[in-house]
Amino acid sequence: MSLLHQDAVRTLGGWTAPDPDQDLLRRDYLDHLRDRPDGVWRSCHPAHITASALVVDAEGRRVLLTLHPKVGRWLQLGGHCEPEDTDLAAAALREATEESGITGLELFPVAGTPAPVKLDRHAVRCAGRDQPENTHLDVQYLVTAPAGAVASISEESLDLRWFGFDELPERTDQSVRELTALARTLLG
Template sequence: MVSTAGPIAGALSRHRPRGATEIADVARVHALVRDAPDPWSQSIPLHVTASALIVHPPSRRALLRWHPRQEAWLQVGGHGDPGETEPLQVALREGREETGLPDLEPWPNDALAHVVIVPVPAKGDDPAHEHADLRYVLATAEPDSARPEKPDALVRWFDLPDAYDATTEENVHETLSRVENLLTG
């Protein structure tokens, strides 16, 4: 059986959490990886997801996606598909699917940018649960090629101050802050 936890544990081992909240979230993800047969499984109340904030470094803009379920502008990302175990590969696939951008690459490197546990409200038959979200930064050289995956999942480029204003989630503000530090050097 292929381990689904190894790539997650590897990414976490290279990440340096910042602040008490992220330290606690990383500890919970370590426990999940240690204890769950498949930490990506959507059948458990806390499971791993991977996401990314997409940037266009020359213009210092970030691409956000409208998430109808959360009714919020957020980063792109989501669940691993069956057989996927590498968080960065999940973030890249989700980024390409949700934005149509074919040239996404890790930026400025392939390190995790942020680890956060996010509550997800119940919807229909899907109960409330939590995502252990492993966040990356991806860049494109073709920002005008961005297209929404579906009509109610708009994508939009924001200057960073406008991205802060468009988002309401404190954890997304923290991710934006980290990206702003990378963009401004």
């Protein structure tokens, strides 16, 4: 088993879910990892672990969302784990840095340590529109940007913008709305 797989089991095994639905997802993710040694890789079908991050500005008033080219909705930053990733938190931070162009992003500590804030399971066609759907078992983190951070659009995005917590665009996925509300609560 890879270091990333081991970290995913350790992270999810030690994570205290905020409610029964999230705990059920956590247990489903752990079952997936128990059954699939390749469960963290994009090549694992019909499901695999992904890592994402909601980027919040230094003032804690706005979130950075990407207009995803395949989904056509505004989403948090993140995606597939890579062979060089050794832990989920670092994978989420890497994805957020790559997709935002912002250096100096920091994982938001939950109970003093970087930890997931939410899990989300969703069907996607990550291999292309002509391929069968796949399920992402997304492990979501909260990331803070440094003061004055300027984002730049990557090749993985149609658009990239900052939005106030109460100003999310119409085409924002419901799970992102929930993640944003959770971030607002955690940031106080």
